[in-house]
Amino acid sequence: MDRIKVLLVDDDDELRDALAQGLELVGHDVIAFDGADGVTEWIGRDFYGVLVTDIKMPKTDGLDLMRRAFEIDPALPVILITGHGDVPLAVEAMRAGAYDFLEKPFAVAGLAAVIERALEKRRLVLENRALRQELADRSGLEGRLVGRSAGMERLRRKVLALATTDADVLILGETGAGKEVVARALHEEGPRGDKPFVALNCGALPADIIESELFGHEKGAFTGASGQRIGKLEHAHGGTVFLDEIESMPLELQVKLLRVIETRTIERLGSNRAIALDVRFIAATKDDLERASAEGRFRQDLFYRLNVVTVAIPPLRERREDIPLLFHHLAREARARYRREIPDVPSDFVADLMTRSWTGNVRELRNVADRFVLGLEAVDDASEAGADGLFAKVAAYEKSLIAAELARNDGSIKATYEALGLSRKALYEKMRKYGLGREDADRV
Numbered sequence: 334m335d336r337i338k339v340l341l342v343d344d345d346d347e348l349r350d351a352l353a354q355g356l357e358l359v360g361h362d363v364i365a366f367d368g369a370d371g372v373t374e375w376i377g378r379d380f381y382g383v384l385v386t387d388i389k390m391p392k393t394d395g396l397d398l399m400r401r402a403f404e405i406d407p408a409l410p411v412i413l414i415t416g417h418g419d420v421p422l423a424v425e426a427m428r429a430g431a432y433d434f435l436e437k438p439f440a441v442a443g444l445a446a447v448i449e450r451a452l453e454k455r456r457l458v459l460e461n462r463a464l465r466q467e468l469a470d471r472s473g474l475e476g477r478l479v480g481r482s483a484g485m486e487r488l489r490r491k492v493l494a495l496a497t498t499d500a501d502v503l504i505l506g507e508t509g510a511g512k513e514v515v516a517r518a519l520h521e522e523g524p525r526g527d528k529p530f531v532a533l534n535c536g537a538l539p540a541d542i543i544e545s546e547l548f549g550h551e552k553g554a555f556t557g558a559s560g561q562r563i564g565k566l567e568h569a570h571g572g573t574v575f576l577d578e579i580e581s582m583p584l585e586l587q588v589k590l591l592r593v594i595e596t597r598t599i600e601r602l603g604s605n606r607a608i609a610l611d612v613r614f615i616a617a618t619k620d621d622l623e624r625a626s627a628e629g630r631f632r633q634d635l636f637y638r639l640n641v642v643t644v645a646i647p648p649l650r651e652r653r654e655d656i657p658l659l660f661h662h663l664a665r666e667a668r669a670r671y672r673r674e675i676p677d678v679p680s681d682f683v684a685d686l687m688t689r690s691w692t693g694n695v696r697e698l699r700n701v702a703d704r705f706v707l708g709l710e711a712v713d714d715a716s717e718a719g720a721d722g723l724f725a726k727v728a729a730y731e732k733s734l735i736a737a738e739l740a741r742n743d744g745s746i747k748a749t750y751e752a753l754g755l756s757r758k759a760l761y762e763k764m765r766k767y768g769l770g771r772e773d774a775d776r777v
């Protein structure tokens with residue numbers, strides 16, 4: 334940014350010189366005028382400075398000058414100087430959008446202090462505008478996979494290169510790091526983009542359901558299979574199947590999945606007719622699959638098959654320079670979702686965001702942006718995300734409630750979600766989040 338400028342307008346030569354000198358002493362670049370003429374030529378939307386003007390001047394008065402300045406940039410901080418006791422004029426000035434006013438006589442130090450605050454506001458406005466502009470300039474993948482870090486640039490290049498290859502891809506990244514965003518980008522930037530993208534969370538579905546979800550079934554394939562059902566894999570024909578949390582897929586299903594990946598055919602449950610399948614597989618994991626397969630938690634053959642082409646998403650704490658831009662992006666999304674205006678983003682707030690640990694990665698940042706837009710997040714709330722904060726306490730309480738209800742119902746999932754008023758899916762998600770299993774019923 335340019336050197337900070339103070340546009341100082343006063344027809345009183347003596348006062349103007351004294352103020353100019355005083356302000357220059359504290360390090361400002363002062364441009365002095367004895368009237369409104371020529372002042373607005375200095376002002377532009379990226380002008381880094383403030384306008385200080387006397388109200389009462391012979392030709393154009395200070396209020397008119399301010400209005401002209403606002404035509405160029407309504408967010409310009411304008412500090413007005415009023416005569417002693419001229420309250421009505423001061424009120425009018427504030428109504429018209431002045432940043433502040435000073436009553437004569439005043440000390441230069443007082444003016445300097447007001448200027449400091451006004452400049453901080455100006456800096457914010459310019460910073461926010463620059464970020465907004467940067468977001469607006471980003472189209473296509475840059476607009477969806479937001480971030481200016483080198484890691485993010487590399488990721489976008491890789492996604493673009495892989496999108497057109499039709500290779501199956503394994504995405505690696507911590508929880509909330511953006512694995513689904515990357516999977517969708519791979520799909521949409523490639524030739525299958527206008528075909529279905531079918532996302533399956535392998536962790537959210539119970540083992541007995543996931544198989545018929547994936548493969549579909551014929552009428553009478555098992556008790557309760559009253560009609561034929563097309564599975565998700567078949568639904569994705571021509572498009573992409575996204576297998577999220579592949580590490581939690583039951584082992585016996587992993588065998589079947591491997592066969593599908595290798596033969597590109599499926600059989601519905603209750604049928605042995607092979608149906609040709611044209612899909613691209615994208616799997617994602619937050620686990621170390623190599624270790625999981627060494628420990629017998631994941632099939633080695635499937636691991637080798639999936640591990641051919643990988644895309645690793647760096648955790649947010651390793652690309653902190655992405656945080657301001659991402660925060661603005663997420664706040665804009667939240668604004669659209671909640672139909673709210675975005676409050677000014679204080680720079681110490683963003684500075685604080687950049688120091689957090691972000692174990693929940695971009696999803697956690699998104700939650701903060703939501704709360705910010707809803708007016709729930711303030712700079713001082715930052716500590717709330719910590720281990721002793723409200724969230725942690727609520728989570729601990731929720732976990733204990735679910736564990737107790739599981740115990741009370743002898744591990745029955747159905748009885749538990751009904752008692753808690755949750756959907757089956759929601760209960761599974763929470764159990765996964767808290768690392769609870771049916772067996773926890775015995776431990777409580």
Ligand SMILES: Nc1ncnc2c1ncn2[C@@H]1O[C@H](COP(=O)(O)OP(=O)(O)OP(=O)(O)O)[C@@H](O)[C@H]1O
Pocket residue numbers: 477478479480506507508509510511512513514515577578619662695696699
């Ligand atoms: N680079 C990014 N640019 C914009 N939004 C992002 C980015 N990365 C993640 N997000 C957003 O963050 C949230 C979490 O991302 P996503 O669901 O893709 O994470 P994930 O890694 O799949 O999470 P999980 O491990 O829980 O499956 C989403 O709202 C997503 O839109």
